[in-house]
Amino acid sequence: MSKKNKIAAKNMIKTKNVATDIPQLRSYRFDFLGKSKFVVIISTVFIITGIVFFLTRGFNFGIDFRGGNLMEVKFQKDISISELRVTMEEIGYGKAILQSTGSDRYIIRTVQLTDEEKTKILDDLDKKIGITKPLIQDRNVAAGFSQTIIKNALIAVAISIAGILIYVWIRFAVRFAIVTIVELLHDLLIILSFYTISHREFNSTTIAVILTILGYSLSDAVVIFDRVREELRFGKTDRFPDLVNYSINKTIVRSLITGTTTFFPIIVLLIVGNETLKDFGFGLLVGIISGTFSSIFIGPPLLVLWNKRFPVYKK
Amino acid sequence: MQSKRVQIIVILVFAAILGLCLYSAYPFQSSIKLGLDLEGGTQIILKPSEIGAEQVTDSALDKAQLIILNRIDKLGISEPLITRDYNKNIIVQLPGVDDPKRAIELIGKTAQLEFRILESFDENDNPVFGPVLMTGDKLAKAEAGYDSNGSIVVSMAFTSEGQTEFAKITSENVGKQLAIVLDGEMKSAPRIKQAIEGDAVIEGIDTLAEAQDIALVLQTGALPVSLEIQESQTIGPTLGQDSLRQSMLAGIIGFALIAIFMVALFRGLGLISLIGLIAYIIIFWGILAALKTPLTLPGIAGTILTIGMAVDANVLIFARIKEEMLKGKGKYAAFSEGFKNALKAIIDSNVTTLITAAALYRFGTGPIRGFAVTLAIGVFISMFTAIILVRAILFLMVDTRVITPGFIGVKLPKITREVVKEK
Numbered sequence: 029m030s031k032k033n034k035i036a037a038k039n040m041i042k043t044k045n046v047a048t049d050i051p052q053l054r055s056y057r058f059d060f061l062g063k064s065k066f067v068v069i070i071s072t073v074f075i076i077t078g079i080v081f082f083l084t085r086g087f088n089f090g091i092d093f094r095g096g097n098l099m100e101v102k103f104q105k106d107i108s109i110s111e112l113r114v115t116m117e118e119i120g121y122g123k124a125i126l127q128s129t130g131s132d133r134y135i136i137r138t139v140q141l142t143d144e145e146k147t148k149i150l151d152d153l154d155k156k157i158g159i160t161k162p163l164i165q166d167r168n169v170a171a172g173f174s175q176t177i178i179k180n181a182l183i184a185v186a187i188s189i190a191g192i193l194i195y196v197w198i199r200f201a202v203r204f205a206i207v208t209i210v211e212l213l214h215d216l217l218i219i220l221s222f223y224t225i226s227h228r229e230f231n232s233t234t235i236a237v238i239l240t241i242l243g244y245s246l247s248d249a250v251v252i253f254d255r256v257r258e259e260l261r262f263g264k265t266d267r268f269p270d271l272v273n274y275s276i277n278k279t280i281v282r283s284l285i286t287g288t289t290t291f292f293p294i295i296v297l298l299i300v301g302n303e304t305l306k307d308f309g310f311g312l313l314v315g316i317i318s319g320t321f322s323s324i325f326i327g328p329p330l331l332v333l334w335n336k337r338f339p340v341y342k343k
Numbered sequence: 344m345q346s347k348r349v350q351i352i353v354i355l356v357f358a359a360i361l362g363l364c365l366y367s368a369y370p371f372q373s374s375i376k377l378g379l380d381l382e383g384g385t386q387i388i389l390k391p392s393e394i395g396a397e398q399v400t401d402s403a404l405d406k407a408q409l410i411i412l413n414r415i416d417k418l419g420i421s422e423p424l425i426t427r428d429y430n431k432n433i434i435v436q437l438p439g440v441d442d443p444k445r446a447i448e449l450i451g452k453t454a455q456l457e458f459r460i461l462e463s464f465d466e467n468d469n470p471v472f473g474p475v476l477m478t479g480d481k482l483a484k485a486e487a488g489y490d491s492n493g494s495i496v497v498s499m500a501f502t503s504e505g506q507t508e509f510a511k512i513t514s515e516n517v518g519k520q521l522a523i524v525l526d527g528e529m530k531s532a533p534r535i536k537q538a539i540e541g542d543a544v545i546e547g548i549d550t551l552a553e554a555q556d557i558a559l560v561l562q563t564g565a566l567p568v569s570l571e572i573q574e575s576q577t578i579g580p581t582l583g584q585d586s587l588r589q590s591m592l593a594g595i596i597g598f599a600l601i602a603i604f605m606v607a608l609f610r611g612l613g614l615i616s617l618i619g620l621i622a623y624i625i626i627f628w629g630i631l632a633a634l635k636t637p638l639t640l641p642g643i644a645g646t647i648l649t650i651g652m653a654v655d656a657n658v659l660i661f662a663r664i665k666e667e668m669l670k671g672k673g674k675y676a677a678f679s680e681g682f683k684n685a686l687k688a689i690i691d692s693n694v695t696t697l698i699t700a701a702a703l704y705r706f707g708t709g710p711i712r713g714f715a716v717t718l719a720i721g722v723f724i725s726m727f728t729a730i731i732l733v734r735a736i737l738f739l740m741v742d743t744r745v746i747t748p749g750f751i752g753v754k755l756p757k758i759t760r761e762v763v764k765e766k
Contacts, residue, residue, distance in 0.1 A: 092574070100579075100582065102581075143444065162441035162442060162577075162579045162580075163441070163577065163579055164578075164579045164581060164582045165576070165577060165578045165579055165582055166575075166576070166577040167574070167575070167576040167577070168572075168574065168575045168576070169573070169574045170571075170572070170573045170574065172573070173388065173390070173573035173574055176430055176573075180429075180430070180706040180707070181706070183702075183706050184702045184703055184705070184706035184707065185702075187702040187705070187706070188698055188699040188702040188703075191695075191698035191699075191701075191702065192695050192698055192699075195691075195694060195695055195698060196695075199691055232707070232711055233640075233641050233711065235703075235707075235711065236641050236645070236703060236707070236711050236714045236715075239699045239702065239703055240645065240648060240699070240718070242699060243695060243696040243698075243699040243700075243718075244648075244652070244696075246692065246695045246696075247652070247655065247692030247693075247695065247696065250688060250691045250692045250695065251659065251688045251692060254687055254688040254691060255688075258684070278666070279662075281662055282655075282658050282659055282662045285604075285608065285654075285658045285662075286651070286652070286654065286655040286658050288604060289601045289604060289605070289651045289654045289655070289658070290648065290651030290652060290655075291651070292596075292597045292600035292601055292604070292651065293593050293594060293596075293597025293598070293600075293601075293647040293648070293650060293651055294597075294647070294648070294651075295597075296592070296593040296596045296597050296600075297589075297590065297593040297597075297647065299593075300589045300592050300593055300596075301586075301589045301590065301593060302582075302585055302586060302589060304586060304640065305586060305589060305590060305593075305640070308640075308641065312648065
């Protein structure tokens with residue numbers, strides 16, 4: 029490159045540099061706001077399906093939420109679920125819920141049992157099929173206690189949401205806070221729908237999943253809002269929808285990368301994990317997808333809509 | 344420009360912390376305390392309610408916990424853990440116990456021993472007692488054995504104060520029947536022939552094992568509250584080991600995938616973020632070992648999740664650095680701006696995660712609490728490693744030739760590249 033050209037290039041860059049620092053119309057590649065209605069439609073369909081399942085079949089609550097007795101038994105030989113069901117009927121517990129965790133392993137859930145009743149079931153099973161001791165697991169929850177667990181779970185979720193609301197309100201503005209809450213409620217409904225549709229076990233661990241997802245979704249939302257807040261300082265001349273779209277375009281790479289890195293261990297967990305880990309993993313997986321989508325396609329459009337009705341920023 | 348000395352000091356401090364953490368996490372297998380769901384064992388949740396006039400106060404619960412601990416100790420169960428949750432429930436954890444029947448029976452026994460006068464029987468043949476004359480707290484010793492007739496008894500010796508009192512009671516009530524009532528059930532009611540100085544016995548016991556249990560609970564004292572079992576859970580040793588192995592595997596493979604992904608995307612920067620991530624994992628284990636926080640199954644899942652999230656801070660920063668580089672800024676300016684611009688978002692998202700962790704800790708029980716603790720620890724450490732450590736390493740390297748746009752994974756437009764070179 030000749031010296032003359034070099035100087036010319038240098039000047040060009042200089043002007044370009046200056047240009048990026050001057051408030052200008054933000055140009056972006058992809059119109060995320062425009063695509064939001066598809067996501068809203070998909071979410072709505074999913075949630076309505078979830079509600080239908082909830083009304084017809086309800087949640088598959090774990091025993092910590094409904095009380096009762098759970099035993100996981102390893103038998104001395106392989107046995108099919110129908111054979112085991114017949115045996116359970118013979119010993120008077122035809123209503124027990126059976127779940128296979130291996131060819132010779134079953135989870136048997138019944139109503140709450142006294143010690144004598146439990147001993148009798150195990151003795152009968154031992155006589156008829158043969159069981160290995162000690163049991164893989166054995167859990168007994170009083171019906172009244174599950175009420176307390178549910179109450180605590182609801183309090184935990186409510187308190188987290190309230191805490192988040194206040195924090196976002198302080199750090200951003202009230203409209204950001206309220207939009208965030210709508211996003212989180214969306215994620216909450218999606219996860220709950222997932223658990224009714226898939227009929228996977230819903231227990232107190234699920235509450236941990238839900239709160240983790242709310243935290244995750246929130247991080248996504250905050251990163252985008254943080255960018256909007258930053259651009260607002262420089263881009264006062266931009267239309268607000270453009271500015272929001274620009275901010276999403278600028279943060280989308282991060283959202284996808286973080287989503288992917290969080291995905292990896294969960295996917296592995298789903299492949300190698302046992303049933304307990306899978307109940308956990310599926311919830312996380314659905315939640316992370318939901319959280320990523322809601323932070324892009326639910327929150328920001330709402331923010332723009334709000335600004336249309338009650339403009340603070342340039343329409 | 345920040346002096347290099349600061350960065351070197353930061354890195355040295357981290358090296359020292361890492362050393363400490365490795366020391367505390369060594370030997371790896373035994374340093375981390377496992378929760379019941381991973382180790383196997385029994386957990387019993389007991390709900391206290393008042394007996395008579397005695398309220399369920401904190402001090403009553405403290406006393407109850409101590410008594411339960413003593414009883415379990417007498418059974419020879421190692422490392423029992425007795426805690427209280429936010430609803431004032433008492434949680435008893437017995438690692439390694441896979442047949443908790445006897446423990447549950449012993450723990451639940453209130454062991455309220457009362458000496459009262461038997462006045463009459465009502466129409467249903469239930470005994471009617473006079474006021475409580477003396478209780479079990481004046482006992483010095485209780486022992487199971489046989490009396491001269493060969494029937495099973497628990498013989499009790501009183502404290503000196505108890506002896507005087509017992510002598511007084513018996514001398515005042517000669518000719519009446521003295522009922523010995525244990526947890527509301529009349530065990531025996533011998534007629535008082537003369538004032539008794541010394542011992543008393545409980546009769547009407549079916550087996551020697553039962554007598555031994557009664558002696559044991561009498562010796563450890565009466566519970567100041569009555570306890571009702573809300574939940575009992577026993578995890579056999581195999582289930583926990585399976586879960587532990589599987590989630591460890593998930594963690595390791597997940598980490599490897601994250602490593603490949605980060606290096607593919609951010610090249611040299613990705614490599615440095617991995618140093619931060621490895622530091623994160625070491626410090627995490629070290630702190631878990633030092634705090635003796637039991638690692639539970641949800642806790643492991645939380646850990647795996649925080650590994651993914653720990654990368655987030657670095658992703659935010661690197662994306663910003665890339666952006667600044669593409670704007671045509673020099674290395675140093677791009678790095679400073681990148682860190683500065685990303686910081687707000689990192690802090691905001693971490694604080695909100697801490698809010699959820701706090702709510703989980705306050706209202707969760709058992710494994711969920713373990714999850715909340717690991718989540719909170721993870722958030723704190725990741726802030727330190729992803730921001731401070733990675734920053735120090737990068738700023739130490741920023742002047743060297745190692746740091747090129749290629750190192751960062753940026754393809755500058757040709758024209759910008761020329762200018763950056765000259766800067």
